[in-house]
Amino acid sequence: MAAKRPDKVTITEVARLAGVSTATAGRVLGGYGYSSEEIKKRVQASAKRLGYRPNLLARGLITGKTKTIGVVAGDIQSPFYSSILRGIADVSRAEGFGVLLTNSDELLVRELEAVQLLLDKQVDGLIVAPCDTERSDHLRRALKEGCPIVQFDRMVKGLGADAVTVDNRKASREAIGSLIEAGHRRIAILAELERWDSGDIASFIMRVEAGSIEPTTLFPSWQRLFGYVEAHLAAGLKIDRALVARVGAYSLDAARLQALHLLREADRPTALFTADGLMTAGAVDAITSLGLRIPDELSMIGFDDLDWMSFLKPAITAVVQPVTAMGETAARLMLDRLAGGDSPPRHVTLELSLARRGSVAKP
Amino acid sequence: MAAKRPDKVTITEVARLAGVSTATAGRVLGGYGYSSEEIKKRVQASAKRLGYRPNLLARGLITGKTKTIGVVAGDIQSPFYSSILRGIADVSRAEGFGVLLTNSDELLVRELEAVQLLLDKQVDGLIVAPCDTERSDHLRRALKEGCPIVQFDRMVKGLGADAVTVDNRKASREAIGSLIEAGHRRIAILAELERWDSGDIASFIMRVEAGSIEPTTLFPSWQRLFGYVEAHLAAGLKIDRALVARVGAYSLDAARLQALHLLREADRPTALFTADGLMTAGAVDAITSLGLRIPDELSMIGFDDLDWMSFLKPAITAVVQPVTAMGETAARLMLDRLAGGDSPPRHVTLELSLARRGSVAKP
DNA sequence: AGGCACTGTGCGAACGTTCTCACAATAGAA
DNA sequence: TTCTATTGTGAGAACGTTCGCACAGTGCCT
Numbered sequence: 001m002a003a004k005r006p007d008k009v010t011i012t013e014v015a016r017l018a019g020v021s022t023a024t025a026g027r028v029l030g031g032y033g034y035s036s037e038e039i040k041k042r043v044q045a046s047a048k049r050l051g052y053r054p055n056l057l058a059r060g061l062i063t064g065k066t067k068t069i070g071v072v073a074g075d076i077q078s079p080f081y082s083s084i085l086r087g088i089a090d091v092s093r094a095e096g097f098g099v100l101l102t103n104s105d106e107l108l109v110r111e112l113e114a115v116q117l118l119l120d121k122q123v124d125g126l127i128v129a130p131c132d133t134e135r136s137d138h139l140r141r142a143l144k145e146g147c148p149i150v151q152f153d154r155m156v157k158g159l160g161a162d163a164v165t166v167d168n169r170k171a172s173r174e175a176i177g178s179l180i181e182a183g184h185r186r187i188a189i190l191a192e193l194e195r196w197d198s199g200d201i202a203s204f205i206m207r208v209e210a211g212s213i214e215p216t217t218l219f220p221s222w223q224r225l226f227g228y229v230e231a232h233l234a235a236g237l238k239i240d241r242a243l244v245a246r247v248g249a250y251s252l253d254a255a256r257l258q259a260l261h262l263l264r265e266a267d268r269p270t271a272l273f274t275a276d277g278l279m280t281a282g283a284v285d286a287i288t289s290l291g292l293r294i295p296d297e298l299s300m301i302g303f304d305d306l307d308w309m310s311f312l313k314p315a316i317t318a319v320v321q322p323v324t325a326m327g328e329t330a331a332r333l334m335l336d337r338l339a340g341g342d343s344p345p346r347h348v349t350l351e352l353s354l355a356r357r358g359s360v361a362k363p
Numbered sequence: 364m365a366a367k368r369p370d371k372v373t374i375t376e377v378a379r380l381a382g383v384s385t386a387t388a389g390r391v392l393g394g395y396g397y398s399s400e401e402i403k404k405r406v407q408a409s410a411k412r413l414g415y416r417p418n419l420l421a422r423g424l425i426t427g428k429t430k431t432i433g434v435v436a437g438d439i440q441s442p443f444y445s446s447i448l449r450g451i452a453d454v455s456r457a458e459g460f461g462v463l464l465t466n467s468d469e470l471l472v473r474e475l476e477a478v479q480l481l482l483d484k485q486v487d488g489l490i491v492a493p494c495d496t497e498r499s500d501h502l503r504r505a506l507k508e509g510c511p512i513v514q515f516d517r518m519v520k521g522l523g524a525d526a527v528t529v530d531n532r533k534a535s536r537e538a539i540g541s542l543i544e545a546g547h548r549r550i551a552i553l554a555e556l557e558r559w560d561s562g563d564i565a566s567f568i569m570r571v572e573a574g575s576i577e578p579t580t581l582f583p584s585w586q587r588l589f590g591y592v593e594a595h596l597a598a599g600l601k602i603d604r605a606l607v608a609r610v611g612a613y614s615l616d617a618a619r620l621q622a623l624h625l626l627r628e629a630d631r632p633t634a635l636f637t638a639d640g641l642m643t644a645g646a647v648d649a650i651t652s653l654g655l656r657i658p659d660e661l662s663m664i665g666f667d668d669l670d671w672m673s674f675l676k677p678a679i680t681a682v683v684q685p686v687t688a689m690g691e692t693a694a695r696l697m698l699d700r701l702a703g704g705d706s707p708p709r710h711v712t713l714e715l716s717l718a719r720r721g722s723v724a725k726p
Numbered sequence: 727a728g729g730c731a732c733t734g735t736g737c738g739a740a741c742g743t744t745c746t747c748a749c750a751a752t753a754g755a756a
Numbered sequence: 757t758t759c760t761a762t763t764g765t766g767a768g769a770a771c772g773t774t775c776g777c778a779c780a781g782t783g784c785c786t
Binding site for chain 1: 763765
């Protein structure tokens with residue numbers, strides 16, 4: 001039989017050794033009431049001698065606070081989420097908070113399970129990249145029951161919670177704008193574009209042109225497409241539907257295939273805009289296998305900046321997201337909220353920057 | 364003032380509604396004692412009606428089990444750790460365990476803090492990539508106090524705990540072997556090689572040649588150097604000390620600088636072996652900026668396989684580590700141990716494979 | 727009839743903290 | 757003096773579970 005738990009030392013024993021009541025010892029060790037200098041010393045001495053460590057479970061049970069933040073990421077394995085997580089973890093640690101991690105794989109069921117687990121474990125708050133901007137009753141419920149939520153990367157429609165996002169639309173508009181300015185007219189976009197309940201690409205584009213879409217609760221790749229359309233509109237260019245490649249899945253292979261398809265057309269685009277890091281990877285893979293020369297035969301700008309992009313033959317111009325800052329901001333919003341902020345929901349939008357490198361030239 | 368906690372429903376209320384004692388309700392809901400079919404139904408019905416969720420803190424306080432695993436990674440932002448974490452998280456989730464995450468940044472103080480935090484939060488076990496293979500009393504203490512530990516990537520000397528590692532030495536030996544076989548005689552190695560208390564590179568090499576080093580508790584980059592030396596010994600080649608580049612820090616920039624230094628020498632090596640992903644990135648950066656052609660002017664093999672390596676102009680031959688499998692194995696070892704395994708410490712060594720691509724040619 | 731094993735239920739005590747009270751002592755103000 | 761405020765201490769009740777025990781009923785074997 002396994003040895004039970006070898007004499008965990010509790011506050012009672014510290015109190016006994018110091019010759020005071022557990023209440024007094026608690027006050028000294030927990031730092032929450034009055035205590036004389038002399039007793040303080042005595043208690044601390046015996047705590048040290050016994051190697052006392054407070055049981056955070058017991059504390060949490062009574063205070064209702066666990067000093068733990070629950071995080072629901074899409075997939076920590078991706079550089080995007082792992083950097084955000086890093087930001088969250090750093091800020092949390094500095095304030096003595098723990099981070100309980102789960103992955104949703106962008107699946108609603110998974111997210112639901114994850115939130116449930118975190119809630120059961122009594123986390124003080126939830127930092128979530130929501131899978132679905134509409135069906136998020138579980139988040140609403142959690143919020144209503146007093147568990148603060150901070151969303152990142154995207155926002156649930158009408159959820160009254162804090163959020164950190166980036167200005168995808170603007171960055172995309174500017175990136176495409178710079179391609180147009182360089183003289184490009186046939187600019188392709190390779191984007192994930194999953195989950196759009198209200199129709200297909202064509203109708204989305206029409207509705208953007210008509211100005212009848214509220215962009216804030218769109219998924220990032222759609223916001224980036226939004227910016228793509230806007231840039232075309234601003235320049236008075238028509239959009240060739242054939243140049244909008246909807247990958248439909250977050251997969252390198254799918255991206256590669258779509259890129260191949262796009263670049264093998266007779267009437268090939270002169271420039272390619274990839275809507276995130278994975279799409280860029282898939283595209284680069286396709287481009288090298290086709291033997292296309294960048295930027296002579298094809299100009300390129302990608303969303304997300306990954307280390308390898310800067311040391312590729314011609315380095316790839318990229319929209320860089322402030323990933324760790326996003327995580328840090330999310331954590332900070334959460335900690336503020338936990339510190340008693342009763343302010344209305346705040347929405348922080350971080351700015352993006354364009355790292356101009358060698359992948360753009362005149363067509 | 365913030366609303367307190369809006370009527371959390373406890374087992375007492377479920378019991379009352381079902382007309383039974385809390386003990387009985389507990390048995391049904393916790394599934395740990397006898398209960399008749401009829402009562403089972405009644406309790407479950409009222410639990411469902413009230414939306415009851417057990418408070419895992421309270422449960423943990425009494426059972427001493429939190430169903431939470433603490434993880435101390437070096438830096439989740441790195442692809443290595445994030446993949447491992449993914450593996451850990453997947454297996455843990457499947458068994459209903461939560462994952463509490465911390466980073467050590469490979470700093471002993473940080474690791475100490477992290478372990479302390481996790482222990483205070485009463486995690487059931489610790490999965491750690493130890494910073495220091497010698498001074499790890501905190502781990503020994505935790506172990507002695509009944510908190511199981513699984514190490515990964517490296518092992519603490521004489522710590523009687525489970526571990527998952529890969530066969531760095533063998534993989535490195537074989538990689539270098541294949542370069543030698545291709546005809547290379549001047550093979551450089553670019554490696555982190557921090558933390559070696561017993562002297563410098565020269566003395567390490569001498570001691571390897573003398574057979575007086577126990578490799579299992581070395582840090583991975585040293586094990587890889589070990590294999591490098593062995594391959595040379597086996598082929599009867601002398602080692603040119605100038606070809607062993609010790610970066611001394613885990614930094615892309617430092618790696619790039621060392622690589623530049625190495626490749627600008629008059630008597631340039633004909634092949635380069637990089638001891639991990641970051642070193643490879645630094646080297647590739649240096650190589651492109653020098654305009655060296657791979658594999659004509661320089662052959663190359665790198666440890667760690669990152670997505671971009673496969674779609675670089677000539678794809679880079681790489682030793683691929685089974686990263687997620689490593690995480691999964693670590694988690695599985697932990698869960699076994701928690702399930703009551705009293706077996707002696709197990710050490711799982713995973714095999715590595717060489718992904719042969721286009722970066723190796725005759726000199 | 728007695729004994730024993732098994733099933734089912736409730737009472738109350740844990741678990742290790744914090745929190746609410748009650749009570750004292752001291753000091754300064756009225 | 758008496759009142760009030762401030763500082764200090766301890767007893768005991770929380771928090772929401774699980775666990776040990778007592779007790780009772782059933783069925784089966786001697």
